[in-house]
Amino acid sequence: MTDRRFPRSVYGAGDEPDPRFSLANERTFLAWIRTSLALLAVGVAIEALQLDIQPVLRFIASVLFVLLAVVAAVHGWISWQRSERAMRLGRALPGPSSGPVIVVGVVIAILLLAVGLFL
Template sequence: MSGDETRGGTPRRFPRRVYGTGDEPDPRFSLANERTFLAWVRTALALLAAGVAVEALALPLQEVLRQAAALLFVVLGLLAAAQAWLGWARVERAMRRGRPLPAPSLSALVAGGVVVAGVLLVVGLLL
């Protein structure tokens, strides 16, 4: 049975923790939430690619700073992917329950981490 099929007249959709609660919101809001999810996924991919690039390219950086920046970018990419999923689920549940939308839980950490990684790269280039 696919996610769109029904059993007993009730649609079965994954994840049940999200779709099993509240009322169906306006589709425009759900689609906007999905676009935000996809933007976080793109951000996660870009951060992962930055980490791989910093490590793979022969940049004129001190090795320890290069490795720290590369690792930080990879970790931030993983956090952004987690934010994509968790943020989508939290917002969808809030919309279904008619509650205020929650703030992104990991966005400040990701933004701060990008600043730190950038500082590591700049310091590494200047030394």
């Protein structure tokens, strides 16, 4: 029955891991999706609310939050695939890869907003 599951690159490799591990991996993926939605909401809200922040810096921060939302969603999917495949093949789980990029991006966006607030 695994030949019908998507993506085949994941489910076509190795043996079925303990369901608890697969479910934990899925919860982590969903947490990345929630993070992505939150970043998207912040990016849209910054522009929609027309806050009293220097317009160019507000726009740049808004776009940065939206781009970070895309990065978080893509990272969640790739990380889920890599972890699931590693569990199926009995290999060590891969380390985090995009988390620092998101942290640095959020800090930069917040600094832009802070600077724009006082200009």
